[in-house]
Amino acid sequence: MSWHQPLDRRLLLSLLSIGAAQALIGCANDHSTASPAPGTAGATATTTTAATTPAPLAAPEATPPALPPIPPPHPGPPKVVSRAPGQTRRIALTIDDGYDAQTVAGYVEFAQRSKIAITFSPNGAYSAVWNRHADVLRPLVEAGQVQIGNHTWSHKDLLAHRADAAIRADVERNEQWIQSTFGITSRPWFRPPYGSHNHHVDALVGELGYTKVLLWNGSFGDSTLITPAQLLALASQYLQPGTVMLGHANHNTILGLFANVEQLIAERQLEPVTLDTMFGTSRAIG
Numbered sequence: 001m002s003w004h005q006p007l008d009r010r011l012l013l014s015l016l017s018i019g020a021a022q023a024l025i026g027c028a029n030d031h032s033t034a035s036p037a038p039g040t041a042g043a044t045a046t047t048t049t050a051a052t053t054p055a056p057l058a059a060p061e062a063t064p065p066a067l068p069p070i071p072p073p074h075p076g077p078p079k080v081v082s083r084a085p086g087q088t089r090r091i092a093l094t095i096d097d098g099y100d101a102q103t104v105a106g107y108v109e110f111a112q113r114s115k116i117a118i119t120f121s122p123n124g125a126y127s128a129v130w131n132r133h134a135d136v137l138r139p140l141v142e143a144g145q146v147q148i149g150n151h152t153w154s155h156k157d158l159l160a161h162r163a164d165a166a167i168r169a170d171v172e173r174n175e176q177w178i179q180s181t182f183g184i185t186s187r188p189w190f191r192p193p194y195g196s197h198n199h200h201v202d203a204l205v206g207e208l209g210y211t212k213v214l215l216w217n218g219s220f221g222d223s224t225l226i227t228p229a230q231l232l233a234l235a236s237q238y239l240q241p242g243t244v245m246l247g248h249a250n251h252n253t254i255l256g257l258f259a260n261v262e263q264l265i266a267e268r269q270l271e272p273v274t275l276d277t278m279f280g281t282s283r284a285i286g
Ligand SMILES: [Zn+2]
Pocket: 026, 027, 096, 097, 151, 155, 193, 194
């Protein structure tokens, strides 16, 4: 496929610069020790939402389609993906983790205001940060603008001597939280923390119904704290047709740059979509 060639060459060249090499690294290790929130956060969010947010009397045409029932897992052979299939102007913004409350709030506000499709892969370990936005995110989820992927509950490296049972529990715990908080399954989408995976991990999550293992081919480089100029340069470099863009809701550098990101997307006539839209998967099937 000839169109791959220029992109691969561009990526290769970009790896020669230190900043971009860092950009292709997944989540930094600096938050792996963050304490999980106590208790079952999903139940708390549901209770809070029900108690404090009466259902608005929206006009019928403004009511988002009802969410489908959560489908059962469909175990199968895993497929690792990192870019859009075929030739397309679509991009997928994929935003992970969420250990900084201000940055998560900024991303939620950005999604709500811009209507740009985003796939979040939050860790339940940061449920105390995410749950407060559930009532804003759920309509966006229902409308299909926002999708949720599974990035494990604890964000531990899956290759760091972890037992299979521990990996399964980490993934399933996050799925339960996602279901109760956002009303959808994260299946079949799994993003390994740090991008750290192998055939064994892929097969293991495939048995749980995560048959799409998501990597990326572009990044804001913000798994560690970088400057606005660095982030903007990486955004300009990687926001290209077909990109699966990785970002993190962990550092607030992005907060002043949402307008720039929107401008790049508009200037380049890119079409942000969810993973479901980009790869033809469905929350109804899982
Ligand atoms: Zn991560």
